Amino acid sequence: MARSRQVRRSGHRAWGLARRDRAADKVPRQPTGNLVRRYLQQRLKFRHLRVIDAIATHDSILQAARTLGLSQPALTKSLQEIEEIVGARLFDRHARGVDPTPFGLTVAAAARRLLAEIGRLEDELDALEGGDGGPVVVGALPVAAAGVLPGTLARLKIARPDIEVRVIQGRTEELISQLSRRELDLVIGRLYTLAEPDGLVRTPFYSEPISVVARADHPIFDRRDATAAVLADYSLVLPTVSQRVGQEIDVLLAEMGVAPHQPLRSSSVAMIREILYATDGVAVIPHMMLAGDLLRGALRLLPLPATGRPRPAGLIRRGDTALLRNTQAFVDAARAYVGEIESRLAGPPD
Incomplete structure (x- = not known):
């Protein structure tokens, strides 16, 4: 009987060791001195x-x-x-x-x-089939998404109703990553200074200056002392400081000697727009963000001297492939619409 129990215990230990050995086989092993054949291709x-x-x-x-x-x-x-x-x-x-x-x-x-190579192959096959490139997938930074894309897409729809455009809004880091993975055809928006080269092509063709914006019938436009100091008399509407543009605006206001008192901050363009229409609030934002409202005359720019740094904007694309026809048509529409905005807003203030 004792011998039988000993045999069973030995059998249990052996079975347990076998289980541990099989489990260990499933755990990735760091390489030793001997090379391991992984057969990655298969x-x-x-x-x-x-x-x-x-x-x-x-x-x-x-x-x-x-x-x-x-x-x-x-x-x-x-x-x-x-x-x-x-x-x-x-x-x-x-x-x-x-x-x-x-x-x-x-x-x-x-x-x-x-x-990336698979994506490049897809681009080359598209070019061989005719070069149109199918749907245009655009990454848009917030200001461009709100102010530049609506008019651009309206123009493109008239000129080329056959082109499908897909828009993905996001922040710079997210969109650059997607562009590098060939999930986007291009990115439109603010062109920030690079810490180091990333192999992408940046083409500036417009600017996103920070401006003071209010509704067209705002009492601030009746004042003759329209200097930066008058901003202290009104509630300021600003982008959130978590956004890069919010941080730039805070620096600009400090340079202008303006200390906002309990400003309303929002990352929502729709909310900023509605606050401007519903109150005597004054926004300090890139005016391209509300380009449509400015062109319609519903909002106006307060002509204050701004000392902010240049804010170039434009396109970011991969440099290893040429733009296909559909993407080029989108770029042409964007350039034309931005040109219209800049031309109409460059006139003398009322």
């Missing part, structure tokens, strides 16, 4: 590249899953599958998200290169 799939790129872009499993339209467990399973194929851990998990390991950085860089 095992690594296109969907794997998109998973790695999304995780590396967002530094978050949850955000990457949302971007790809997957559940978090499904994305986690895909990541585990990729790590098994590669034979190494690609991301370290922590409370705030994930950080790429050295292996993760290498694989993510390769994934982006391969995805």
